[in-house]
Amino acid sequence: MLAIGIDIGGTKIAGAVVSESGEILDELRVPSPAQDPDQMIIEVVGLINQLAAKAPEKVVAAGVAAAGFIDADQSTILYAPNLKWRNEPFRDRLKAHLDLPVFIENDANAAGWAEFKFGAGKGAKDMVMLTLGTGVGGAVVADYKLRRGGFGIGGELGHVRVVQDGRQCGCGRKGCVEQYASGSAVLKAAKKLASSDGPAGERLRQLKKESGELTGHQVYQALLEGDAATRELVNQAGNYLGQAMGSITAVLDPQVFVIGGGLSEAGELILDPIRQSYLRELPARGFRPEARIVTAKFSNQAGVIGAADLARESVG
């Protein structure tokens, strides 16, 4: 049984035909009209129809992943900070143009499901995924099931607080972990260092001169070169994430944490401080098993794979 997965991003929409074993059979991408909900419907419907027409066998369902709060019925996008959507009846609007059953899903949940079923979390019963990108996305799988919460908005682990009265978060609170451990938070801290006069920012200042504005790629380069100040920024991010993971463990006790998103590409350089901090923060350490902490298997494709598989399971 084939299913289609769609992942709506801020700059592009990715679509794929996905097999039952999580394999991508065909892929398409189009630019994302992120600020225009009407055009978004047209683009997503077009992508699904194109993929379904070319699929080698019948497609049974389509799953659409987007960054935002999705309601418990998986029909309405309650709030999408980057897409200008408020209470958007997205599923019904898509359904009106499609012959397929269609489901919508939070993008971090879709990615987490892909890792649980086919990727780095495979074989576990309880898994937590944290995606370190623009924000910190979360997905909770407990007892083999994706947990969406009573209102559909559970697993927003980026908003676990790690600093009392800390940095302002887009959610309205202060001190959420995504303000400290996301890829954007690290880039912001690196930019600040590159704009300073101190000796620590020397390498980042040089890189900034090459391009005018420091990029995530350059920060990654400085990290791989062993620049001490950049490593310290990544260590701090890992430290805050580990703190959040200690609190998450107190609630969910996962067997494995999967770390995804752009920052996870630093591999051991980010996993090492995360593990150290997690162990420091683990309640009753020494008297309980410790979770494995690993990087994600799928990078950009987790969203489409997970969205497709969840949609297939919903009709299966």
Ligand SMILES: [Zn+2]
């Ligand atoms: Zn927050």
